[in-house]
Amino acid sequence: MVIMERLSVNDSIKIIDNLIINYPDLRNLLELQKQILIAQRRIRESPNKGTNINWEESHFIISNLQESIRKSNKPLINFLNPSIFNFDELLNTFNQVIEVLSKIIVKKDDLLKNLSNELIKDIEALITAYLKNDEDFFINYSKKLSISPTLIIFIINILIQPCFEEIANRIDSSILENWWQAPCPICGRKPIVAKLKNRKRYLICSLCNVEYLADLFLCVNCGNIDPATFKFLTPENHSEFRVDFCEKCKHYIKVIDEEKLKKPIPKGFEDILTIDLDIMAEKAGLIRD
Numbered sequence: 216m217v218i219m220e221r222l223s224v225n226d227s228i229k230i231i232d233n234l235i236i237n238y239p240d241l242r243n244l245l246e247l248q249k250q251i252l253i254a255q256r257r258i259r260e261s262p263n264k265g266t267n268i269n270w271e272e273s274h275f276i277i278s279n280l281q282e283s284i285r286k287s288n289k290p291l292i293n294f295l296n297p298s299i300f301n302f303d304e305l306l307n308t309f310n311q312v313i314e315v316l317s318k319i320i321v322k323k324d325d326l327l328k329n330l331s332n333e334l335i336k337d338i339e340a341l342i343t344a345y346l347k348n349d350e351d352f353f354i355n356y357s358k359k360l361s362i363s364p365t366l367i368i369f370i371i372n373i374l375i376q377p378c379f380e381e382i383a384n385r386i387d388s389s390i391l392e393n394w395w396q397a398p399c400p401i402c403g404r405k406p407i408v409a410k411l412k413n414r415k416r417y418l419i420c421s422l423c424n425v426e427y428l429a430d431l432f433l434c435v436n437c438g439n440i441d442p443a444t445f446k447f448l449t450p451e452n453h454s455e456f457r458v459d460f461c462e463k464c465k466h467y468i469k470v471i472d473e474e475k476l477k478k479p480i481p482k483g484f485e486d487i488l489t490i491d492l493d494i495m496a497e498k499a500g501l502i503r504d
């Protein structure tokens with residue numbers, strides 16, 4: 216098992232500060248990213264990553280999860296028991312995330328503070344529903360609190376991201392090379408960015424920070440595999456970028472051609488740094504999930 220060298224929170228912050236200088240238009244998004252990272256610092260820097268498991272000493276848990284993925288061809292999230300999470304640790308981060316969001320995104324301070332009491336009470340139920348991909352739960356829950364389900368999911372993503380990244384980093388690379396499906400093999404989310412390397416297409420999960428091999432002609436939204444129904448758009452003077460879209464469902468994926476890339480894109484920033492492609496896609500009437 217190859218454990219990749221990972222960046223410390225401070226190294227990641229340095230990368231973001233540099234990106235803010237090089238991409239001043241993206242300052243707000245990058246600044247949010249930085250504040251989220253700071254809120255996650257405590258769980259990122261602990262060996263348990265917000266769970267009750269010391270991942271360095273628990274190789275058998277990873278082996279069992281790998282076996283489950285191989286046997287079932289289903290993403291790992293299906294086999295995670297909510298009880299692995301340390302809810303006290305998650306709540307600590309949760310409070311910091313609420314602070315960040317009330318400053319940056321949601322200007323209505325009181326609204327979020329009131330919500331946070333509810334969310335704290337329900338954290339275990341929320342994580343359980345998240346792992347089960349229980350959409351009805353989130354629709355009903357967000358109606359009850361008059362908050363968008365997207366915001367609730369966004370917050371939960373921040374809490375569980377260090378754990379998912381840790382698992383993704385420890386998992387056998389053969390799983391990523393032999394997956395061949397559209398959703399992320401760890402969290403099951405649909406990707407929005409892909410990389411071309413040696414004429415192969417790797418889908419990128421921006422939650423787990425993982426790259427996995429997939430067919431060149433596979434719509435990540437509807438599963439279409441008919442090559443004749445895939446088209447693409449390229450921005451002027453930037454042949455290193457492309458928007459591939461499916462004529463059947465009009466969904467798209469942003470593609471980065473590594474060989475043509477003029478300046479490297481740091482891992483984990485592929486989606487933010489290609490935001491111009493989303494604007495181009497939207498103008499063309501294409502859909503992002």
Ligand SMILES: [Zn+2]
Nearest residue numbers: 399402420423
């Ligand atoms: Zn993922």
Ligand SMILES: [Zn+2]
Nearest residue numbers: 434437461464
């Ligand atoms: Zn499609």
